[in-house]
Amino acid sequence: MRAIRSLAPAPTPAPAVFVVRGALRGILSRRHSSSSTIVAAPTPTATRLLINGRWEDALDGKVFANLDPRTGEKICDVAEGSARDIDRAVTAARSAFDTGAWPRMSGRARGRVLYRFASLLEEHAEELALLETLDNGKPLSYARAADVPLAIDHFRYYAGWADKVHGKTIPVDGDFFAYTLHEPVGVVGAIIPWNFPLLMAAWKLAPALATGNAVVLKVAEQTPLTALRAAELALEAGLPPGVLNVVPGFGETAGAALAAHADVDKVAFTGSTEVGKLVMRAATGNLKRVSLELGGKSPAIVCEDADVDAAVEQTHFALFFNHGQCCCAGSRLFVHAKIYDEFVERAVERTRQARLGDPFDPATTQGPQVSEEQMHKILSYVTLGVEEGATLRTGGARHGERGFYVQPTVFSDVRDGMAIATDEIFGPVLCILKYESDEEVIRRANASPYGLAAGVWTRSLDRANMLARGLRTGTVWINCFNEFDAALPFGGFKQSGIGRDKGEYALAQYTETKCEALFCLDLRCNLHSAESAELLREAWAHHVGELLLPGAAGDRGCDPIQLQNETGSHTLSVHAQRLKSEADARLLRNRLERLKQEELKALKKIAETRRRAEEIMELKLRNESRMMEKRGHLVEQQRQMEEARHRAYLQKVSRHGATEQSRSKVFQSKRDMADQTRQERSDLECRAAHLRDRDSRRAKHIFSTIKEHQIQVTYSKMQERMVHEERLQAETQRKMALEEAKRRDAEQLVHDMEASEAILIERLRRTQEAQKLAYEELEQALSAISPRDAALREMQREPFYSPSLLMPPKASSLPVTPRSPRPLHMYSGPLVAAPPKPATAKGASR
Numbered sequence: 001m002r003a004i005r006s007l008a009p010a011p012t013p014a015p016a017v018f019v020v021r022g023a024l025r026g027i028l029s030r031r032h033s034s035s036s037t038i039v040a041a042p043t044p045t046a047t048r049l050l051i052n053g054r055w056e057d058a059l060d061g062k063v064f065a066n067l068d069p070r071t072g073e074k075i076c077d078v079a080e081g082s083a084r085d086i087d088r089a090v091t092a093a094r095s096a097f098d099t100g101a102w103p104r105m106s107g108r109a110r111g112r113v114l115y116r117f118a119s120l121l122e123e124h125a126e127e128l129a130l131l132e133t134l135d136n137g138k139p140l141s142y143a144r145a146a147d148v149p150l151a152i153d154h155f156r157y158y159a160g161w162a163d164k165v166h167g168k169t170i171p172v173d174g175d176f177f178a179y180t181l182h183e184p185v186g187v188v189g190a191i192i193p194w195n196f197p198l199l200m201a202a203w204k205l206a207p208a209l210a211t212g213n214a215v216v217l218k219v220a221e222q223t224p225l226t227a228l229r230a231a232e233l234a235l236e237a238g239l240p241p242g243v244l245n246v247v248p249g250f251g252e253t254a255g256a257a258l259a260a261h262a263d264v265d266k267v268a269f270t271g272s273t274e275v276g277k278l279v280m281r282a283a284t285g286n287l288k289r290v291s292l293e294l295g296g297k298s299p300a301i302v303c304e305d306a307d308v309d310a311a312v313e314q315t316h317f318a319l320f321f322n323h324g325q326c327c328c329a330g331s332r333l334f335v336h337a338k339i340y341d342e343f344v345e346r347a348v349e350r351t352r353q354a355r356l357g358d359p360f361d362p363a364t365t366q367g368p369q370v371s372e373e374q375m376h377k378i379l380s381y382v383t384l385g386v387e388e389g390a391t392l393r394t395g396g397a398r399h400g401e402r403g404f405y406v407q408p409t410v411f412s413d414v415r416d417g418m419a420i421a422t423d424e425i426f427g428p429v430l431c432i433l434k435y436e437s438d439e440e441v442i443r444r445a446n447a448s449p450y451g452l453a454a455g456v457w458t459r460s461l462d463r464a465n466m467l468a469r470g471l472r473t474g475t476v477w478i479n480c481f482n483e484f485d486a487a488l489p490f491g492g493f494k495q496s497g498i499g500r501d502k503g504e505y506a507l508a509q510y511t512e513t514k515c516e517a518l519f520c521l522d523l524r525c526n527l528h529s530a531e532s533a534e535l536l537r538e539a540w541a542h543h544v545g546e547l548l549l550p551g552a553a554g555d556r557g558c559d560p561i562q563l564q565n566e567t568g569s570h571t572l573s574v575h576a577q578r579l580k581s582e583a584d585a586r587l588l589r590n591r592l593e594r595l596k597q598e599e600l601k602a603l604k605k606i607a608e609t610r611r612r613a614e615e616i617m618e619l620k621l622r623n624e625s626r627m628m629e630k631r632g633h634l635v636e637q638q639r640q641m642e643e644a645r646h647r648a649y650l651q652k653v654s655r656h657g658a659t660e661q662s663r664s665k666v667f668q669s670k671r672d673m674a675d676q677t678r679q680e681r682s683d684l685e686c687r688a689a690h691l692r693d694r695d696s697r698r699a700k701h702i703f704s705t706i707k708e709h710q711i712q713v714t715y716s717k718m719q720e721r722m723v724h725e726e727r728l729q730a731e732t733q734r735k736m737a738l739e740e741a742k743r744r745d746a747e748q749l750v751h752d753m754e755a756s757e758a759i760l761i762e763r764l765r766r767t768q769e770a771q772k773l774a775y776e777e778l779e780q781a782l783s784a785i786s787p788r789d790a791a792l793r794e795m796q797r798e799p800f801y802s803p804s805l806l807m808p809p810k811a812s813s814l815p816v817t818p819r820s821p822r823p824l825h826m827y828s829g830p831l832v833a834a835p836p837k838p839a840t841a842k843g844a845s846r
Contacts, residue, residue: 039140039360041068042130046228048079049248052092053241059084064221064250069137069368070358070403078224081249083257086216089245093187093214094263096242103184103212107163114159114210117237121152124233128226130360132198135223137368137404138322139359150484151202151230154502157486158206165211165507170515177518182511184212185289186265189258191251191279192227193271194220194370195325195426201227204268207506209243213266216245218258222370224248251275252707260702262286266510269293270327272424273450273495274713278706280498285702291499291509293327293491295424296452299445300330300481301467303438304338306457310479312346315430318455318481320354320408323366324428325374327496328453330481332421333432334441340434344412347432348393354408356399368404369427375404378427385411385420387728390431416444424450438463442470451493455481474500631684638680642673 044066048055056079063077081089097103102110121128128151129143138147167180190204201217208215219227231246247254255275259267259282266289269279273294283290300318302311318330335343359367369375375398382396395409406428414421414431421431435441445454453475456467468476474492477483484490484502491500499509649669 037362038358039130041134041360042127044076044131044134044225044229046225046232047076048228049081049085049089050228050231050235050244050246051085051089052096052245053235058082059088064248066135066222066224067371068134069370072372072403075134075225078221078228078248080221081218081247081254083253085247085249086218086254086257086261089216089247090187090189090258090261090263092242093216093245096240097184097186097214100214100240100242102214102240102243105212107165107210107212110210110212111159111162113238114155114162114206117234117239118152118155118159120233120237121148121155121230124229125149125152128198128229131226131229133359133367135225136194136197137359137370139364139367141362142322147196147199150486151198154199154202154206154486158210161207161504161507162210165511167513172517175519179516181514181516182211182507183514185510185512186213187263188213188215188510189218189261189264189267190215191218191255191258191267191269191271192220194222195322195327197223198226198230200270201230203270203501203506205244208268208510209239211507211510213510214243214245216247216258216264218254219246219248221248221250252710255279256282256702256706259283260285260706264288266290268509270501271295276497278709281709282702282706289509291501292497293499293501294450294452294495294497295426296327296329296450296492296496297332297422297424297448298328298330298450298453298455298473299332299334299441299448299471300455301435301441301445301457302333302335302339302343303456303458303460303463304336305459305463306339307459307479308339308343308346311457312343312350314457314479314481315455316347316350319430320351320366320428321482323369323406324378325370325426326482327424328475328482329426330453330455331425331429331431332445332448333430334435334445335432337434337436340432344393344410344432347430348410351394351408351410351430356405356407366408366428369406370404372404374427375406378406378425378429381420381423381425381427381429382409385414385418385429385431388415388418388420390414390418390420395428416447422448438467442467446470446472449495452496453477453492631681634684635677635681638677642677646670646673 046055047066048057050056058079058081060082062080062082064080065074066076066078067073068075125148126144129140129148132138132143132147133140136143165182167182170178170180172178188204188208190201190208192200192204197219201219205215205217217227217231228246228248231244234244247258249255256278258264259269259279262285264286267279267283268291269276270293276292276294280290280292298318300315302308302315315330315333319333321329324331333347355363355365356367357364369378379398382392386392386396390411391413393410393412395407397407399405399407408428408430410430410432411420412432414433416422416433418431420429421433433444435444451473454468454471454473455477456464456471457479458464458467464478468478472493474496475488475490487503489500489503489505491497500506501509
């Protein structure tokens with residue numbers, strides 16, 4: 001989960017956290033690996049419920065199939081915890097907290113147990129990494145470099161905090177000594193997601209156990225294996241029975257029961273915002289404390305002065321790490337308009353270098369999504385983004401036919417109102433948006449119901465500080481992203497959560513603050529009690545001066561001989577002895593009086609308890625009497641219905657002339673109905689006894705409320721999606737109608753052009769035929785002309801449209817004859833028109 005700066009090799013070993021950072025940075029910076037050795041998948045060993053230190057099956061015997069996201073095939077069957085199993089686990093945790101040794105153990109002793117637990121996790125690090133990859137589908141290299149080392153680091157960090165949860169002394173007016181204590185909150189119900197199973201368990205368990213709480217851990221049904229194996233190691237480390245209980249199961253049953261249980265003092269939840277609201281609503285039953293780490297739509301801002309090479313690489317990691325299945329993934333990438341086009345091209349090129357494949361293959365950089373449901377959800381958002389007008393630059397489809405793989409996807413030209421820019425997709429879908437100014441990007445980045453994390457890339461320290469202060473998020477990374485450390489608090493603003501995980505701030509989520517104030521008097525003696533204060537008041541009332549109690553420094557009354565030697569008078573020693581005796585007598589009287597008062601208080605308390613018990617019994621009797629009355633009413637109604645049924649049957653028999661045999665059947669049916677009535681009466685009694693179970697009724701009511709709300713939320717989302725799809729369908733139909741009209745217009749235009757072309761061709765053919773006829777007539781006419789017109793015949797051999805025909809013949813080329821030549825149009829046929837007359841020379845000869 002972290003993009004950390006690579007460190008140069010040093011001669012001495014670096015701390016564990018920095019080794020993790022360097023290893024993870026090296027993995028994330030590579031493009032392809034030359035190694036092709038695929039590690040074999042492990043075989044899970046822990047698949048049952050851990051309750052009170054024992055591995056048990058579910059009470060109803062149910063199991064669910066744990067699927068391999070690489071293939072969609074079953075890995076193993078895991079016990080499915082129900083509400084009754086949650087009740088067993090909470091009872092065990094309550095007993096371990098109220099009467100067990102863990103909360104009463106010193107902080108240093110608890111720290112040693114947690115440190116042994118961390119060491120066992122480190123010894124089995126490879127096994128845990130393999131289980132994490134098998135269960136979640138993330139690349140094995142990521143699990144080795146991030147998930148497992150960070151979980152170990154968290155337990156060691158809080159092992160050091162176990163004996164450092166200090167209170168404060170508070171100065172107040174008067175003779176009082178006031179101070180505060182931090183005590184464990186009690187039984188903690190922890191509900192973790194499936195994207196980082198082991199690490200999220202460490203986030204919840206480490207601070208809760210370090211402060212002395214007992215925990216019931218509900219793991220996600222998609223990824224239960226790693227937490228169950230870690231629980232085995234926790235028992236091996238010496239964790240007392242009942243302090244840690246692990247129940248795999250579904251949110252609608254086990255999760256809802258844990259959030260609503262009356263004996264749970266705190267709920268720590270990590271998951272979606274919608275489910276977080278349900279958890280908070282369920283926790284109101286006993287006003288338990290709640291901490292929520294919820295969803296996000298984290299903005300990543302790249303300024304125009306940023307290092308583009310580093311920004312492309314780090315923003316790619318900000319989203320595509322863990323296949324985009326991170327609550328703080330930088331899915332909204334704001335890039336300044338000056339570098340937008342260049343950045344988009346380079347981001348698309350970087351995304352295309354990702355290698356999808358088997359997560360156990362060292363060359364793989366992206367594995368499958370966690371489930372088929374998650375895969376289809378991501379692909380539906382990709383389709384919606386294309387429909388809303390965003391430009392799909394790469395990816396956007398399923399990868400292969402086996403497993404739950406989704407291609408890494410990049411959208412550009414994304415607008416703020418699009419679903420892909422507002423909803424938490426929780427997948428490998430990057431949305432790149434353009435912005436113009438710092439004020440604009442702050443406003444747009446904050447225009448979201450989420451506020452979990454953000455990232456800024458710039459070379460200006462002033463701009464980085466200004467943007468970081470303006471962003472309403474719980475974490476802001478500058479020139480980096482996904483920097484995680486056990487000492488850094490993590491949580492969100494707005495609908496991204498309540499409270500903080502990690503660091504010193506997480507300790508406050510699992511402790512209660514108690515204030516104690518002690519009334520003090522300086523008696524200058526070795527007794528600091530109410531008896532001493534009472535003796536001092538009495539001494540002042542009798543004017544005996546300063547009273548020194550027996551055994552105190554300077555009490556000469558306890559040694560009469562020494563007092564006689566020092567004062568020279570035995571009278572003072574006897575007086576001191578008498579005063580001591582009187583003080584002892586008063587002390588005994590006061591103690592006796594206090595014992596009597598305490599006895600009276602105890603008797604009053606017993607009487608009050610008896611009175612309350614009587615009221616409860618009376619209320620119970622009233623409830624039972626009401627139930628009996630209701631049951632009597634039901635029996636009476638049943639009897640009346642039976643009588644009415646019997647009368648109707650008799651009337652029917654009498655109308656149809658029933659025989660003696662039919663009467664015997666009537667009696668037999670009556671006896672059967674009586675037996676049925678007795679059976680129904682016994683069933684009603686069993687039902688009434690069952691209804692007297694108030695806890696069960698309360699749990700059913702809470703579960704039904706949560707289920708109805710989930711149904712309503714699902715129904716409303718379905719209605720919104722149907723309305724959206726109807727709008728899209730109407731818009732699509734309108735566009736198709738417009739396209740059809742354009743197509744018809746084009747076809748009509750083509751048809752008209754073809755008809756016009758045919759007409760023109762026909763006209764041309766007729767014109768050519770007319771020209772041919774005119775030429776033949778002209779030849780015939782010329783053949784009849786006398787030899788004096790030989791020159792004219794020579795001219796007629798030229799095409800009839802030649803310009804020479806429009807000119808009069810030269811005088812030197814024609815023989816002189818008294819006859820003048822006729823105009824050319826006199827020799828043409830009927831289809832040849834006469835040449836037009838010039839407008840300026842009317843009647844002029846050609």
